[in-house]
Amino acid sequence: MTGRPLPVPDETSAPYWAACAEHVLKLPRCSNCGEFTLPPDVTCPHCQSPEPDFKFEPVSGRGKLRSWTVIRHSFLSGVEVPFLLVDVQLDEQPHIRMVGRLLDGPEAQLHIGDAVTVAFEDLSPEFAVPAFTLADAS
Amino acid sequence: MSGLFASHNRIAIVGYAHSEVVRRTSEPLGITALRTARAAIEDAGLTPEQIDGFTSSALLPSSGEHAAQDGISVVTSDWLAKHLGGHAHYVAGFQGIGQLTGSLSLAVNALASGAADYVLLHRALHNPAGKYNDNPTTEFAGDQQWSAPQGFFGALPAIAMVCNEYCQRYGATRESLADVVVEARKNGARLPWSYWHGKPITKEDYLAEPPINDPMSRLDCDIPVQGVGVFVLTTADRAKDLPHKPVYISSQAFGYPLHHRIPLHWTLDEMMESGVGLAQRLWESSGLGPADIDTAQVYDAFSPFVYIWLEVLGFCPVGEAHRFISEGGIDSDRPDSLGTLSGGGAIGNGRLHGLPQLLECYLQLSGRAGERQRPTTNAVMSYSAPHFGGAVVLTNDPA
Numbered sequence: 001m002t003g004r005p006l007p008v009p010d011e012t013s014a015p016y017w018a019a020c021a022e023h024v025l026k027l028p029r030c031s032n033c034g035e036f037t038l039p040p041d042v043t044c045p046h047c048q049s050p051e052p053d054f055k056f057e058p059v060s061g062r063g064k065l066r067s068w069t070v071i072r073h074s075f076l077s078g079v080e081v082p083f084l085l086v087d088v089q090l091d092e093q094p095h096i097r098m099v100g101r102l103l104d105g106p107e108a109q110l111h112i113g114d115a116v117t118v119a120f121e122d123l124s125p126e127f128a129v130p131a132f133t134l135a136d137a138s
Numbered sequence: 139m140s141g142l143f144a145s146h147n148r149i150a151i152v153g154y155a156h157s158e159v160v161r162r163t164s165e166p167l168g169i170t171a172l173r174t175a176r177a178a179i180e181d182a183g184l185t186p187e188q189i190d191g192f193t194s195s196a197l198l199p200s201s202g203e204h205a206a207q208d209g210i211s212v213v214t215s216d217w218l219a220k221h222l223g224g225h226a227h228y229v230a231g232f233q234g235i236g237q238l239t240g241s242l243s244l245a246v247n248a249l250a251s252g253a254a255d256y257v258l259l260h261r262a263l264h265n266p267a268g269k270y271n272d273n274p275t276t277e278f279a280g281d282q283q284w285s286a287p288q289g290f291f292g293a294l295p296a297i298a299m300v301c302n303e304y305c306q307r308y309g310a311t312r313e314s315l316a317d318v319v320v321e322a323r324k325n326g327a328r329l330p331w332s333y334w335h336g337k338p339i340t341k342e343d344y345l346a347e348p349p350i351n352d353p354m355s356r357l358d359c360d361i362p363v364q365g366v367g368v369f370v371l372t373t374a375d376r377a378k379d380l381p382h383k384p385v386y387i388s389s390q391a392f393g394y395p396l397h398h399r400i401p402l403h404w405t406l407d408e409m410m411e412s413g414v415g416l417a418q419r420l421w422e423s424s425g426l427g428p429a430d431i432d433t434a435q436v437y438d439a440f441s442p443f444v445y446i447w448l449e450v451l452g453f454c455p456v457g458e459a460h461r462f463i464s465e466g467g468i469d470s471d472r473p474d475s476l477g478t479l480s481g482g483g484a485i486g487n488g489r490l491h492g493l494p495q496l497l498e499c500y501l502q503l504s505g506r507a508g509e510r511q512r513p514t515t516n517a518v519m520s521y522s523a524p525h526f527g528g529a530v531v532l533t534n535d536p537a
Contacts, residue, residue, distance in 0.1 A: 005276055007283035037398060039284045045398035066405070067303035073350040075201055075271040075292045085290055087299045087405070099290045099299075099403055112306045129287040 003078030006127050012040045015056035020128045023120040025061040027096070028054035036093045061118025062135070063088040066097065070106045082106040086132055088116055101131040108134065143389040143423040145250035147536035150377040150384035151369050151500050153182025159333040159365040159488045162265050168209030171262045171366045172221055178368035183381040184256060189370070191228040191254025192219040193244035194261060195237030199491070200362075201292040202273050204266040213262040213366075228254040236392060237261065238492035239521045239528025243390050245371045255376065259369045261493055265362040284400040294359065294440075296404045298351035301442040303406045305353060310445070310460035312353050316344040317463045318441040319357050322479045325470050326486020328510070333363050333488040358441040363488030367497060374536065385503040388516070388531040389424035391416045393524045404523060406446075413450030413524025420518075421452075424531040428452040431531075432514040433502055434476045435495035437521045438483040444468075447520045448478070451529065473512065477502075480510055492521035496530075503534040 009017045019026035028040040033047035036059065044052035067087040074081055084102040102108060103119055115135035120128040155177035157170050179186055192215035198206045206212045209221070219226040228248045232240035238261055245257040271292050278286040285291065304310055320341055327338040339357070347355040377384035393416040397408055421427050428434075428451060436447035445459035453476060454462040462468075468478035481498025484490060501507040502514040520529040 003276075004289065005278055005286045007287050008277050008279035009283070010279065013283060039281075039398075039400055041398055067299040067306070069295055069298035069302055069354075070349070070352040071289060071295060072348070072352070074289055075269075075273055076286060076289060077272070077274045078276060079289045083289060085288065085295055085299070087303070087403075095397070097399060097403060097405060099285065099296075099400060100288050112303065123287060127287070131288070 002123050004123050005076055005078065006123055017127060019056060019058070020120060020130060021126060023128060024058055025118045025130055026056040026058050027093070029057045031055060036096060038096050038098065059090065060092055061090070061130070062092070063090045063098070063116050063132070065110060065112060065114040065116060067112070068102065068110055084108060086116065088132055098130065100129070103131050103133050140422065142425050145246060145387070146423070146425065147386040147388055147533065148374050149246045149249045149371060150374055150386045151371050152377050152380045152382060152384055153178050153184070153370040154368065154497065154500055155181055156331060156367040156493065156497060157365050158331050159363050159490065161333060161361070161363055162267070163364050166210050167262050167264045167364060167366070168213050168217060168221065170364065171213040171218055171260060174366040174368045175218060175222055175258060175260060178258065178370050181382070182370035184370065186222050186224045189222070189224055189256050189258045190226055191245065191248045191257030192226055193230050193232070193241045193248065193257060193259050194218070195232040195241045197237055198264060198266070199489070200266065201271045202266070202269060203275070211264040211266055213260070215260070218258070218260060228257070235526035236522045236528045238496060239390065239392065239530060242496070242530060243392070243528070246387050246390065249371060249373050255372060257371045259371060260366065261491055262366040263490055264364050270362045281401040285402065293402060294351045294354065296402050297440045297442065298354045300404060300406045300409065301354055301440070302352065304442055304445060308457035308460065312345060313341070314460035314464060315353065315358060315441050316341045318438065318444050319344050319485055321463070321468060321470070322438060322483045322485035325479050326482030329482050329487065332482050332486060333361065334482070334486055354440070360439045360484035360489040363490065365488060365490050365493070367490065367493035369496065369500065382506070383504045383534055385500050386533050386536045388426065388533050389420055390528060390530045391420035391423065392528040393526060395525050404525065408525050409446050409523050410450060410456065413446060416524050416529060417450050417452060420529050420531060426516055426531060430516050431476070431518050433480065433499070433512065433517045434478050435481055435483070435498045435517065435519040436478055437492060437495060437527065438479060438485050439489065441485065443523060444478065446524060450524050451518065451520070470510070477512055480512070492519070495519040495521065499532050503532055
């Protein structure tokens with residue numbers, strides 16, 4: 001149990017958080033056009049369907065670093081610093097950009113395009129949040 | 139629309155006033171706004187009874203838990219119209235992130251349509267007691283469930299990642315960012331009303347400041363303040379009879395987010411992509427181009443915004459703004475430069491949401507910039523980031 005802020009799931013997000021708790025990354029996929037999106041919206045951002053009926057489906061969670069920052073001061077309570085936040089472009093869904101922590105630590109030597117893979121941080125018995133680790137360079 | 143702006147040079151700024159920029163004050167923001175509004179109306183050679191239009195945007199831009207109170211911590215046009223007295227025909231507030239350019243467009247459009255004859259545009263910023271952005275919430279519902287659990291919160295982390303992507307891609311460094319901040323503080327230090335009056339910094343000062351979200355430090359961000367700016371606008375035919383040289387609106391253009399992302403996940407590519415479209419509309423509808431512009435007052439709440447705006451507006455090639463600046467391209471002491479932060483900007487004044495940019499364009503174009511006066515016929519100002527904000531071309535030569 002960390003003191004970090006927790007999400008409050010709702011009907012649009014509950015399957016996402018339930019999968020995260022099992023350490024599986026499932027993203028909402030439009031039932032009309034088949035594109036993934038994040039976060040779910042009231043319409044599909046790709047085909048504009050007003051009835052996207054998003055289904056949450058597993059994705060590989062592999063991606064590339066687009067950018068990063070070391071957070072040395074946070075405006076949130078219960079958040080210990082420093083930590084690395086990364087902006088990740090998913091390999092199979094390149095239009096999706098995720099922001100999570102990089103668990104390799106704030107001193108990690110990084111480059112744009114470095115390969116990463118999804119990992120999970122357990123925030124509480126009920127909640128885990130997606131994060132990333134550097135993929136094996138070999 | 140396409141082609142020249144239909145109200146091209148038909149609407150003008152005819153007067154202004156601004157308050158002192160202070161860190162905090164016990165004076166309610168509404169009182170500061172009323173005093174400044176009366177001064178602006180007098181400056182324009184008008185009386186409060188003649189003002190029949192009011193536009194503004196009232197957002198308190200904090201991620202902390204501050205309850206906004208009209209007349210105390212925010213000032214809407216409704217509040218100002220009611221408390222100033224008079225006979226308003228048109229009162230409107232802009233809802234969105236591009237507050238100053240958005241509410242300026244409400245003023246321009248109200249005058250162009252005949253909905254009002256004299257419009258008072260204001261922006262009033264407050265610095266609430268306590269920490270500006272600190273937020274004690276432990277459970278986040280709605281949009282922020284997608285970002286707060288990671289510790290991705292407030293505007294700065296995303297801007298820092300945009301900044302880092304720019305630095306990694308184009309070779310900019312903290313030494314380059316220092317050139318932006320030192321220039322803003324140099325100019326702000328020369329302004330008697332600025333919070334940073336008399337307090338320039340050196341490159342060494344900048345580099346000694348530790349980053350808070352790498353590569354950005356506190357010095358790369360504008361400081362929360364209390365301050366009010368007011369402009370009076372009217373039509374070109376009415377402007378001819380007023381005391382000051384009119385400053386005409388040549389064109390205005392706005393940007394919009396292009397991609398669906400988690401809250402506040404602003405990206406470099408999106409800013410550039412949206413900004414290039416904005417600039418194309420701006421120049422086409424003004425009949426001018428970057429080469430015709432004498433000063434570009436671009437938004438600088440966060441230092442890397444200056445790079446992005448100079449590049450999307452076409453003042454230097456993409457990826458080159460940091461070199462353009464380091465080589466003196468915006469140095470206000472060089473007559474051939476763009477003088478981009480000659481009015482101090484946000485970093486040199488305080489968190490005034492585009493007021494320093496619009497004010498400096500007005501002062502230079504109306505010939506009222508005093509010791510800072512530079513030969514100026516055409517100017518451009520911008521506000522916010524290009525994928526939410528706007529830009530305006532202004533001129534004192536409507537021919």
